Amino acid sequence: MQVNWREIPAARNSFAVLGAACEKTGWHLYPVARPAPDITCYSLNSINERLYRDEIADADCITIVGGPHATACWPEVAVYADYVVVGEGEYTLPRLLSEIEAGRDGHIPGVVTRDWYEPAKSSVRLDAYPAFSLVKGYVEISRGCPFACGYCQTPQIFGHCMRHRSIDEIARYANRYGQARFVTPNAFAYGSDGLHPRFDKIGHLLRKLDHEIFFGTFPSEVRPEFICEESLALITDYCTNTKLHFGAQSGSDAILSRLHRGHTIAEAIRAAELCLDTGITPIVDFIVGFPYETDEEQRETVAAIQEVARMGKIHVHRFIPLPGTPLAGTRARSLLSETEKVCGDLALGGKLTGSWNEPEIRFFRRYLK
Structure with a gap:
């Protein structure tokens, strides 16, 4: 299963952080200029979200969206994205990728789907x-x-x-x-x-x-x-x-x-x-x-x-x-x-x-x- 990261200038540091977190559990995030199979991940803020909304809705792949806007407006984002990561992603994103690969529904704390949400139970320890x-x-x-x-x-x-x-x-x-x-x-x-x-x-x-x-x-x-x-x-x-x-x-x-x-x-x-x-x-x-x-x-x-x-x-x-x-x-x-x-x-x-x-x-x- 290939996991991609949509390149967005404002999210470059998020790519560095989440890419490193995913590597710990064996996932590599491939940078892409447009959505690509099997999964494409996005990190959006509340200014640039409108530029990518339609792209995500029309993507011919599984889409995962996180970032400040997704955290603040997860009901709205869940309408056009397959999965929404609410809050910190270092632990949640790799776990969600493993859930998807295993064919499960992704119903884990910190993830929103169109019919399910449970808040994350803990905060990330930076070390x-x-x-x-x-x-x-x-x-x-x-x-x-x-x-x-x-x-x-x-x-x-x-x-x-x-x-x-x-x-x-x-x-x-x-x-x-x-x-x-x-x-x-x-x-x-x-x-x-x-x-x-x-x-x-x-x-x-x-x-x-x-x-x-x-x-x-x-x-x-x-x-x-x-x-x-x-x-x-x-x-x-x-x-x-x-x-x-x-x-x-x-x-x-x-x-x-x-x-x-x-x-x-x-x-x-x-x-x-x-x-x-x-x-x-x-x-x-x-x-x-x-x-x-x-x-x-x-x-x-x-x-x-x-x-x-x-x-x-x-x-x-x-x-x-x-x-x-x-x-x-x-x-x-x-x-x-x-x-x-x-x-x-x-x-x-x-x-x-x-x-x-x-x-x-x-x-x-x-x-x-």
Whole structure:
């Protein structure tokens, strides 16, 4: 039985992770540019799902769909896919493949069919699975997030309790290549409960790595309240990156409170100042157009964007109501003319990136070329 993996740019790291997990039980995932027999697996997010829905429905093979969108909207996905993997796939996907090969119905925890579903009974222990194998990926060092930001799918998929890969296992994979980059919702939360940093453990980790280290930058980030002299010293002492990526998200404390962000705009501004004082460029995320954002609250965000832009760079995008989040089903509000002007002027000056008018442009541009 041949098992294929549908190549999708946004799912490359999922391919690395799940391909490695499947190899442990003797399954090899073959990359394909279109569905092919016997089985084709997909990992979809809530932005690109519409591009592959018809392809999956019309596929002349067995289809298995997972990823953030499948986890949030499994009843919808089960209409056009043969099997839907809900949540983490390292244990579930290889087990499902064995069920299919044996001619059974695939009724196992964590899998949805058109007439059956039972949630998974446990979470994945990261050390039980390789970070990657034949397909190179980023090293995922942590999963889960104790916060409940209204727009974010992460805690809905991976839970509110943080789980960490051990230092030795991280070093085992990170030291295979000249650069070490990591996947984590908050790099400065490594080894902790996600609320109270353990910088001693981060220092221990960084000292175990042999090559260029990029920590707290793409494809991960940090939280602003975790940025302090001690955490920045870890970057300057051990890491190659001269930038640090973190989210402010709004310039309004009222909006941040409603989002359950767990920090204030003053903490985000202070984080940017500390980065600047240390010689690190802050790259700060903002979201505009929250559904309950007033004109004055949007103006507060614009003022914060302008202030931070004097110290570093801004990444801004229009609010997207992702399925499975507290703000699912809402709509982005319109932007003020001054918001569009400030973002446009800063973008022309090289201080701002993102898409603040049509949020899907930045996601679809790569697919529609």
